[in-house]
Amino acid sequence: MLNITIIAGARPNFVKIAPIIKAINVAKSEGKAIDFRLVHTGQHYDKKMSGSFFEQLGIPDPNANLEAGGGTQAEQTANIMVRFEQELIENPCDVVLVVGDVTSTMACSIAAKKLNIQVVHVEAGIRSGDLSMPEEINRMLTDSITDQFFTTSELANENLRKAGVEENRIHFVGNTMIDTLLAQRPHFQKPEVWNTLNLEEKEYLVMTLHRPANVDEETKLKDLMDEIINNTKDLPLIFPVHPRTAKILNNLGISHPRLHMVEPLSYLEFNYLVEKAKAVVTDSGGITEEASIMNVPCMTLRDNTERPETMDLGTNELVGTNPEAIAPAMNKLFSANWQQVQDIPMWDGKTSERIVSKLLEIYS
Structure with missing residues (x-):
């Protein structure tokens, strides 16, 4: 045994x-x-x-x-x-x-x-x-x-x-993350925020930020958030946020009618939002994998990635942590010029x- x-x-x-x-x-x-x-x-x-x-x-x-x-x-x-x-x-x-x-x-x-x-x-x-x-x-x-x-x-x-x-x-x-994603995809659950905000498919963006390099450097965080808000046209930004990050954002006075900070979501609810989003803005490695398989444009706010296959064969683009890189990435997104997922082996x-x-x- x-x-x-x-x-x-x-x-x-x-x-x-x-x-x-x-x-x-x-x-x-x-x-x-x-x-x-x-x-x-x-x-x-x-x-x-x-x-x-x-x-x-x-x-x-x-x-x-x-x-x-x-x-x-x-x-x-x-x-x-x-x-x-x-x-x-x-x-x-x-x-x-x-x-x-x-x-x-x-x-x-x-x-x-x-x-x-x-x-x-x-x-x-x-x-x-x-x-x-x-x-x-x-x-x-x-x-x-x-x-x-x-x-x-x-x-x-x-x-x-x-x-x-x-x-x-x-x-x-x-x-194995993709095993879970493919098995659970038919069971994704519509989160409460979908109805509350009257969200429509491909008419909003999902955000996640948690890495200290992004959320602990307050000036950089404010600049990143300002650039994201200023370059996403009139689309809602759905940001499931950890209470610690929410406190930092509130202290910085970051708020906007289109920015919706919500409680962390369950796996099935979060991926329901990702699957139907116009794009995802994140600093998470795992989310780049899930977004790629669901063929959702993904912008990674990091200067490096341990998952280059999501860039070579997926939908992920390494935008970096310089706030000035946000506008060009959003322009590319809105010009419908984003890369599509290809077959990722295994x-x-x-x-x-x-x-x-x-x-x-x-x-x-």
């Missing part, structure tokens, strides 16, 4: 593990010798992450919640490692499976390897080259001690090869099946 402990700690992780859990359950129903234990580190707690979110994505209640959220990066890392080590001692497993690039990914990988447990990294090998991003450090450290690497792109494969990883440990399987909704099949092959 292959016993896998699956780690999730923040909202993007749950989107990535949902289809893996489903694929394991299918394999179990077919008589395959595989089982899992789900551990929530508690890195992030969000009311949208509990109850309805788990239900929406078909995720079972975690077998354990380490409740290790809060504190600085170092405090959070330490709390997760201490509590996860104890979890592994009490509930031994053959493999620890981590996804993505959050603090939990790195911390649980280290704790597992210290106990000589195999580490499998899903979404391995992606790099932004920007060490000012905590996520980049998490990726690099996790991949430095990973045993089996499951990748989303050929570029990720190449990054791992350059780091000296043997070919037989690199498995190009695709993107982003077909079957990634999780390939992962589970490969795990059974490796560890049988």
Whole structure:
């Protein structure tokens, strides 16, 4: 019996593990010798992450919640490692499976390897080259001690090869976030804001901003917001915003009749808005993937990306963090000159099946 402990700690992780859990359950129903234990580190707690979110994505209640959220990066890392080590001692497993690039990914990988447990990294090998991003450090450290690497792109494969990883440990399987997106797309839910604002398809923009480089530098944030507002004609701007970011925006006096700051939305509600939007303005890597697959123009307010395939084959354009770049990007959008999605290899909704099949092959 292959016993896998699956780690999730923040909202993007749950989107990535949902289809893996489903694929394991299918394999179990077919008589395959595989089982899992789900551990929530508690890195992030969000009311949208509990109850309805788990239900929406078909995720079972975690077998354990380490409740290790809060504190600085170092405090959070330490709390997760201490509590996860104890979890592994009490509930031994053959493999620890981590996804993505959050603090939990790195911390649980280290704790597992210290106990000589195999580490499998899903979404391995992606790099932004920007060490000012905590996520980049998490990726690099996790991949430095990973045993089996499951990748989303050929570029990720190449990054791992350059780091000296043997070919037989690199498995190009695709993107589990896209598994979830394609499975849930028929079930997207119209959020309350749709009716409240009388929104119409392709007649509004969706915004998300959360990276410190954008929201913590108040002058830059104000300039970015002013440029976005001034260059989006008469279209509503829907901005699901974290309370912390909302407070900064309010302190800066940023408001406009077309700017609608709303509470964070559930997965099904948020993607309903994205699918029908004229465009998305974001600094999130995951959203660039989802927008690309739904063929929605996406502007990324970052100077680098760890997901270049969304630019080469998707709808994502790296606008940067200079407010002066907003106007040209919006002009391009409104001139109907935006790139269309092409076929992104392996982003077909079957990634999780390939992962589970490969795990059974490796560890049988």
